[in-house]
Amino acid sequence: MKVHQNKLSDVLNKGISKVYIIFGNESLQIQELVDQICETAHKHSYEMKETHLISKTTDWSFLTSKGENFDIFSSKKIIEVRLIESGPGREGARALQEYLKLNHDNEILIVTAEGLDTKSKSSVWSKSLEKVGIFVNISPLSLNNLPSWIISKGKENKIDIQQDAAILLAERTEGNLNATFQEIKKLSLLMHNQRIDIKKMGQAISNSTKYNIFDLSNSFISKNRKKSISILESLKVEGTQESLILWAFSRELSNLFKVKQNGSSAELWGPKDYLRMLER
Known part of the structure; x- marks a missing residue:
């Protein structure tokens, strides 16, 4: 069942579901809804919680093996499965669908997905979970809101x-x-x-929020004009010497010239992210 993010608390007040699926682009918004679910679950004696951050090497037996050894006296538990920027893969999709076929009276499954593409949201495993549980697709928060x-x-x-x-x-x-x-x-x-x-x-x-001279360098080479101006204004208020600011700009211009001349940043020193920005 699809539920709007602002209506989840109303749905939780009516009773607890065995499966929840939360899609969104902001980890903070996702976590807020997970906290709501867990708070309600605790009121229904679900005291234990385990969280699985999914990667390509994840062993999905933590889902499929539980139903085989079901114990009516086992503790009530919340299982959170976290997907970040990619789906569960074939093995995970199969495990999630198998999970729904087994007896899990003492468990609540929460599947969260951050930054998932449209194709994954409409996949078979996603639709299977939505059919038996509560599905929330969090709307992005615009700058105006x-x-x-x-x-x-x-x-x-x-x-x-x-x-x-x-x-x-x-x-x-x-x-x-x-x-x-x-x-x-x-x-x-x-x-x-x-x-x-x-x-x-x-x-x-x-x-x-204090900026330093290296923040100015990074925003400059990443072509973030608005942020560069903001940092410049902040450095001015803090009394940063003009000679230091000029040194930062001349250093980055020199490095950019070397990268253009050599075709790479191989001869320069610095963090990988910084060197990648120079090469763009």
């Missing part, structure tokens, strides 16, 4: 974030949901039960 989300999360964490302050935080974190939530948690600790206007938000962000 992020301030409302920030205000809502602020209330949950006992802080009253004003609209203009929420917009400022959304702009500063550039829509990164995890980074935004971390800032809300920090604000909750520093300003618990307080009203946060744009001035307080600006001060809090300024104190917690």
Whole structure:
């Protein structure tokens, strides 16, 4: 049964299902729904939980072997299967479908999938789970809707974030949901039960988000103009010497010239991600 993400709590209040499938692109949003399910399951005496992060070498016997040794007196358990950017593969798809045929009265299966493509979402294994369980496909949170989300999360964490302050935080974190939530948690600790206007938000962000000269270099070579300007402004406020900024730019221009001349970054030193950005 398909359920909207905002209606899951209503469905959980009506009773517990044996299978839940959650698809989404943000780990934070997925985890919030998993927490809701687990909280309800605990009320129904499901005390134990095991989590399996799926890879190409995963042994799926943790699913198929349980039904063969069913014990009416065994502990109630939650099994979470995490898929990240890829489906379960042939073996996993077969194991999930076999699982549904066995007796699992003392178990709840939660399958979460982060960043899965459209083809995987409409696959046989996915449809099989959806047919017997609760399916939630989380809608992406747009940048326009992020301030409302920030205000809502602020209330949950006992802080009253004003609209203009929420917009400022959304702009500063550039829509990164995890980074935004971390800032809300920090604000909750520093300003618990307080009203946060744009001035307080600006001060809090300024104190917690410090850029260094290497952040400027990375944003420059990754062609992120907006972020480069933001970092430059931050470095200026912090009193960074102009000579140091000029050194960073001249260094990156020199490295870019060497890469273009040699056709690779083989003669340069630095982290792999940095060298890859130079070669693009």
